[in-house]
Amino acid sequence: MTNNHIKQYLRTHEAGGHIHLVGPMASPPLQLNDPVIFVDGGAMCRENNIGIVVGDGDSFNGAMDHCLDPDKDFSDLAFALSLVDARFDLLYLRGFLGGRRDHELFNLGEVNHFLSRRTRPAHVLLDDTVEAFSAGNWQFHCRGLFSLLVFVQTSLSLSGDCHYAIAPGTEVKPVSSFGLSNQGYGDIQLMTEGPAFIIRQDDNGA
Numbered sequence: 001m002t003n004n005h006i007k008q009y010l011r012t013h014e015a016g017g018h019i020h021l022v023g024p025m026a027s028p029p030l031q032l033n034d035p036v037i038f039v040d041g042g043a044m045c046r047e048n049n050i051g052i053v054v055g056d057g058d059s060f061n062g063a064m065d066h067c068l069d070p071d072k073d074f075s076d077l078a079f080a081l082s083l084v085d086a087r088f089d090l091l092y093l094r095g096f097l098g099g100r101r102d103h104e105l106f107n108l109g110e111v112n113h114f115l116s117r118r119t120r121p122a123h124v125l126l127d128d129t130v131e132a133f134s135a136g137n138w139q140f141h142c143r144g145l146f147s148l149l150v151f152v153q154t155s156l157s158l159s160g161d162c163h164y165a166i167a168p169g170t171e172v173k174p175v176s177s178f179g180l181s182n183q184g185y186g187d188i189q190l191m192t193e194g195p196a197f198i199i200r201q202d203d204n205g206a
Contacts, residue, residue: 084114116195
């Protein structure tokens with residue numbers, strides 16, 4: 001399957017909708033519906049031939065819809081994210097956290113690059129633990145401990161039901177502890193000029 005065939009598969013689904021990306025750390029059963037991109041070992045969660053499978057085969061030895069060269073200078077996730085066009089504004093990523101720490105960190109980095117390229121707002125959920133937002137005005141719900149992280153210096157603000165508000169126009173440095181260990185009590189507003197990550201610790205979801 002070529003890139004064009006993959007893009008044709010994605011074009012058959014509604015614009016402005018969601019897409020699932022499933023990685024090697026995911027565990028079945030998962031409740032999935034098209035469109036889905038299984039990334040290498042994530043294909044072990046595939047059922048009923050739903051979605052497509054891409055990867056270089058280092059964590060899955062089954063059939064691939066698009067097989068990547070193992071001797072490449074980018075990750076399988078980076079390739080999968082490059083296929084997601086601007087029509088999709090909500091991405092569910094499962095199985096890209098945990099395991100090797102370097103993989104986990106670079107997966108977050110690739111999500112950051114993806115959001116930096118966006119021409120339309122986008123929201124990424126990683127295993128219900130990490131939320132990532134493109135530039136824009138957002139609201140999220142949290143009752144529990146969370147931290148705010150950026151990978152490049154970003155002007156942002158945080159308000160609403162949280163213990164530590166951040167005033168408009170505050171410049172947050174990359175990977176700074178400035179956003180560490182905030183407390184959420186409900187609905188929180190985030191205004192950001194670049195990608196921002198919310199890392200949840202003990203959100204009880206109430």
